[in-house]
Amino acid sequence: MSLPVIAVIGADGSGKSTVCIELKAWLETRYPVKLCHLGRQTGGIGRMIAKLPFFGKKLDHGIAGKANKARSDKGPKAGVALIMFLLSLKRVYRFYKMLRLKKQGFLIITDRFPQTSVIGGLDGPDLTVDHPDNIISSYFTRWERKLYYWMTDHKPDLVIRLNVDIDTAMQRKPDHRLSSMVKKIETIQKITFNGAPILDLYSNTQPLEEIVQEAKKAITEILSKKY
Template structure:
């Protein structure tokens, strides 16, 4: 167990905010649901998924008979243009922006629950520093073509900047190797998993304390280390009551 930053920080939220991050296959949902059951014995807690879940849509399209694989390749190709020098056109930019808004709406719902004093445990967390599939902005071309694409690129970046300013009390980072992730998620794209696993260690979450965990360890070992770190956060909130 390795904690980057100090979990002994002045509380500034109405209730604890814990984020679980990691690539697909790292066990976020399994770890999250187990920690949720434990946290709910300590205080009212909600589990909020803050991803866009566009990968599920893509995999569903890819499984369609006859046209699925071709359609999936076209979607991946067009999406990648949003991150090149000139960016995507207006239509693709609009689609990517709308999908980002799914995350914004989930984030707003999480904030509403949090303001009521409910502790929050999240699966994923938006960040503005590393663009791409690890919960960062998707429209990041340096010179987007056209007024609409430029406007949407700036607007999306602004939304991610705003969301990332709401800093968690603790980030639990589940690290995993590519081979294990592929064994756990055989239906996921190799390149996508490789990119996510590469990006995960780079995420800083605006200086939030980060608990580094090896998700290839036994589940109970991972959970015990996470519970120790979360207990310290819960104690801080208990002290200010």
């Protein structure tokens, strides 16, 4: 029987990376372990653009405006839809590599996990309009949804959900957009992961040591019951 997939999810600033590293160091003393990042990792590019002198913030706002316009009732234009679809393929490629590692016998810890509970929310499909006016955009939307539903059919054995409030998140990640952070925090509460067991932890009120210990306890229970 293959080893489990443990998904660590949460908004930026919730402590995902730190918890993932702690769990990996603990587990790899007994199991072959791989840590997989299942995001698109494009947020850093936007923040780099915003930091450019003179025109960085203006350019960043322009990009954000186009992204919001793409989510209007008519949907994005063909070129924008293509770019958004290609960015989603980056996540699909990372997910496929993760499944390959699982088949090779590794216990998997994922930083983030794709979801379809909230279309357009954190780690969900980017093409949010169900039936865009543009035929090409409609084609990319259908394919993106199929790929996301394929990914979410592979539900994790355990989801560790790190909850954080907006003040703590922005204090830890001051270079992030406030509106984007609010949306991510709201999305986290709505994700179901097809009925996968979810352990809720609170990184704004619980110390890191307590969070890690509770996560270890839940993982130990999963391993003892199934593996």
